[in-house]
Amino acid sequence: MAQTQNLREVSMKVVPAASTVKNETFFDKNNRLQREMSPHLTIYKPQLTSMLSITHRGTGIALTAGVWALGLAALTSPQDIANYASVIEGLHLSAGTLTALKFMIAYPLAFHTANGVRHLLWDTGRFLKIKEVYSTGYAMVGVSFALAAILAML
Numbered sequence: 676m677a678q679t680q681n682l683r684e685v686s687m688k689v690v691p692a693a694s695t696v697k698n699e700t701f702f703d704k705n706n707r708l709q710r711e712m713s714p715h716l717t718i719y720k721p722q723l724t725s726m727l728s729i730t731h732r733g734t735g736i737a738l739t740a741g742v743w744a745l746g747l748a749a750l751t752s753p754q755d756i757a758n759y760a761s762v763i764e765g766l767h768l769s770a771g772t773l774t775a776l777k778f779m780i781a782y783p784l785a786f787h788t789a790n791g792v793r794h795l796l797w798d799t800g801r802f803l804k805i806k807e808v809y810s811t812g813y814a815m816v817g818v819s820f821a822l823a824a825i826l827a828m829l
């Protein structure tokens with residue numbers, strides 16, 4: 676008895692066939708019926724959580740492009756990697772410039788790896804409280820900078 680009191684009444688809305696227009700796009704139909712728009716992503720102010728999430732996707736895509744480019748280059752280029760390394764040496768870039776360039780290449784991998792470990796920890800059910808999501812987020816950013824710096828100095 677107590678359960679039936681909590682049930683909401685549901686009524687079916689009959690839509691006459693005449694109200695559907697042939698070849699009408701999804702957006703045109705929504706406009707014609709003056710339907711409300713769902714809140715869009717852009718109404719949210721940037722937060723650490725969403726920024727790290729989108730960066731994880733961005734770095735994942737960048738790494739995929741990088742791995743494909745390196746693989747295809749290895750298959751198709753006439754010279755081996757040592758030749759290209761000596762071309763870069765021939766540019767006589769300063770140690771600082773070289774380290775900065777290496778850091779820029781290393782950072783997406785460092786970020787994606789550190790945040791990937793954070794994701795895998797979540798998958799085990801840990802660090803899922805909002806405070807922990809933030810603290811692991813800040814820690815991960817620190818770890819990713821340290822990791823990229825170590826890789827850049829090798």
Ligand code: HEM
Nearest residue numbers: 731732734735736738739742787788789790791792794795
């Ligand atoms: C060259 C190496 C890598 C490439 C090309 C790569 C690529 C990608 C791509 C394309 C995605 C999907 C992103 C999205 O749609 O949001 C992804 C997700 C993921 N990556 Fe990687 N990844 C690499 C290395 C790693 C490493 C080293 C780790 C962890 C130690 C890792 C952990 C993850 C995890 C956990 C996800 C899923 C995140 C989620 O649940 O949304 N990845 N990766």
